[in-house]
Amino acid sequence: MTLQTILPLSAEALKSLSQQKNEPAWLAESRLNALELASRLELPKPEKTKIDKWNLSDYGTYQQATSVASLQELPEAVRALVKEEEATNLLVQKDSGAVYSTLSDELKAQGVIFTDLETAAREHSDLVQAHLSSVVKNDENQLTALSAALWTGGAFLYVPKNVEVSVPLQAVFLTENADATFAPRVLVVADVNSSVTYVDNYISTGDAARLHNGIVEVIAKPGAKVRFATVHQLGLNTTDMSYRRAVTENDASIEWIIGEMNDGNTVTDTSTVLKGNGSTSDAKVIAVGSGSQRLNYTTRAIHFGKDSTSQMTTRAVMREEANAIINGITKIEHGATRSNGEQAEKVLMLSPKARGDANPILLIDEDDVMAGHAASVGQVNPEQVHYLMSRGISRAQAERLIIYGFLAPVVSDIPLEQLQTRLQELVERKVGQ
Amino acid sequence: MATNFVIEGLKATIDNKEILKGVNLSMKGGEIHAIMGPNGTGKSTLASALMGHPKYEVTEGAVTLDGEDVLEMEVDERARAGLFLAMQYPSEISGVTNSDFLRSAINARREEGQEISLIKFIRQMEGSMKELDMNPEFAHRYLNEGFSGGEKKRNEILQMLMLDPKIVILDEIDSGLDIDALKIVAAGVNKMRSEDRGFLIITHYQRLLNYITPDYVHVMMQGRIVKSGGPELAARLEAEGYDWVKEELGITDETVGQEQEA
Ligand SMILES: Nc1ncnc2c1ncn2[C@@H]1O[C@H](COP(=O)(O)OP(=O)(O)OP(=O)(O)O)[C@@H](O)[C@H]1O
């Protein structure tokens, strides 16, 4: 017999929260079912990382957010991230709920929806109901069930058929109060032949222990193009458990751009289910670990569609005593003929106590495919450091150049200049001694 | 004050194996010295030890540049003090563009806040690349990555031109260069000749010295300079090889560091 999980809140409390927020009946019910599931399900078992001793119960309690009317009233941590001129298509969540949300009239007129998920569930109930939990199922494990039961705030993005959104839509998720639940959920639905770029940031203030349990679901309908960029920079004592998953239908594409810049323990799983024929997925991950962080990053591509292609690249720099497990999983199902899956994971270790473990896995159930992988784990090459120093460059600067050089092939491929710069700054902050 | 570079009784080991067995050499600004010698006699080791490569341990001797103790300095300090080594096998560094690298190297010589402006840097780099007949795209290529042997050598000379060193050590800069490139590189060196700059050119062949006339030629064997002379010495070595030197000095095995392994 398995032990019943001690739940972060009771069914009654969850029910009354739903009522208080005026949630549609289907959602209230789904939350209760998920809570019940959570009591029976076990934690996930990320490859080669033991999480059973991690702080995974610190959900805090729901605390109602107070909206602000203008950018100036947003917390400093958010203002530092957001440029005035991009603030027209912006969603900000602080702790348990949205505090700021804007969308340009032009996009509204085209039928684009970009708002927090709670509001969306009320105002676009059918649309949300049809897609929420359709990609990451509630019953996968205890965390997915708890996310389904407890999520608050979050983001919902819908792009109607044939609409091409040319400006990036941005969200910021901030945890300030460690006692408040921080479990946003992101749902992106890109309808037939639409295209959109979404960028979000996860930030925290303060050092108190807390948990982020977050789920991202992306549905790219036939011919849709979604670019999903996310940067996590949560603090030292914030444990980050994030599932991100996209489904691509015929000829749809997803591009993941991911910056794993947390200071605390992290498990992330970024997957694409290439359901449709001719669909494509490209995942670029850059990560920097420091201190005594325990990190587990998985990228995954599951091919069902014929002629589907996937590309996954992870570059991770580990310093001090950071320890990273990096899994790349390419799965090609029977029938996914002429599919092509490529992956490469590289780890650069900056200190003798840093660890990196790259595990490329190819699971192929179809003959007529192409697949490849490359993985490497290494230290900074002392010959290279010497060469740079022999030109007058200090050791610290030489190492910095080598680190940036290591990340450069991924960073320079990032199509959004601003995001590139931002990631560079974050890398600088995390590797700077 | 004119540049003055002095090596006295330099001994160095690698993996506890003594490779340099007491090298003496004195150079002044304006002079060009050539070092020749058969394979495996310690020429590159001398160059590496002078630059401070961590694999080589200096066990005895002194090296000074304008009176300053070079051996006390870190590698980057040696470079900023004016030492430059064009390496026999330059490293490849992925992800770091040639221009980012060179700009960092130039800025390392400047005070904070006094960094070279991007425009000025680009102008300088483009100018120097043109002199060396290098395709401008090399500015944006990753440092030495995928460069051909000759391209790497040319890139070493580019760095020399831009970093304005006092003592230039060229380790087999001529190997891998085609005839035209050899002329271009030699022209680069000749242009850099000045009263306050000294050159130490390690080479196997007279042909480089046809373009760059040395003031002194030294022969290295068994981890020492065993013979010195003027340009005519290089010409004789080219014509006759090393046997006569060995005979004259009673040397049978000119290499160094092999005895323990034999
Ligand atoms: N890193 C090293 N590890 C082991 N042995 C070394 C190392 N560097 C030099 N040696 C040895 O020291 C000796 C001198 O080598 P060095 O490279 O200085 O010769 P060289 O005169 O430059 O030869 P060449 O003309 O072939 O370039 C050789 O026997 C070489 O094998």
Ligand SMILES: [Mg+2]
């Ligand atoms: Mg040599």
